[in-house]
Amino acid sequence: MEISGKNIAIISYITIIGWIVAIVLHSENKTRIGAFHLRQSLGLFSMAVACAILQFMFMWIPILGWLIAFSIWILMVAIIAFVILGIIMAANDQEKTLPIIGPFFQNVFKGLIPDPTDPTLPPWP
Secondary structure, eight states: OOOOHHHHHHHHTSHHHHHHHHHHHHHHSOOHHHHHHHHHHHHHHHHHHHHHHHHHHHTTSTTHHHHHHHHHHHHHHHHHHHHHHHHHHHHTTOOOOOTTTHHHHHHHTTTTSOOTTOTTSOOOO
């Protein structure tokens, strides 16, 4: 059974377990849209983990730490909004980068999840 790149893209945003399932499915059916959204969702998940760690560290510091932890909480809400935006773009077969952080994720994770149509990269196993 072959799953389309659109479905792989949507699955990649549904928790880290969904991302792992999507990368396994992508290895069987490499598509441009699947690779694009796998990079975007991996960036969002790694950013969420980093924010959670920072928030845990700062919440133990009185007053200033609490303000910083609250600011990080607002950033986590923005990450959730970006995940929803990514799911909507994946469902519509769009390869638009997320605002502000999307191009960074595409560049950072290009070597990990290469675009199958990019002739400059070596073949992916």
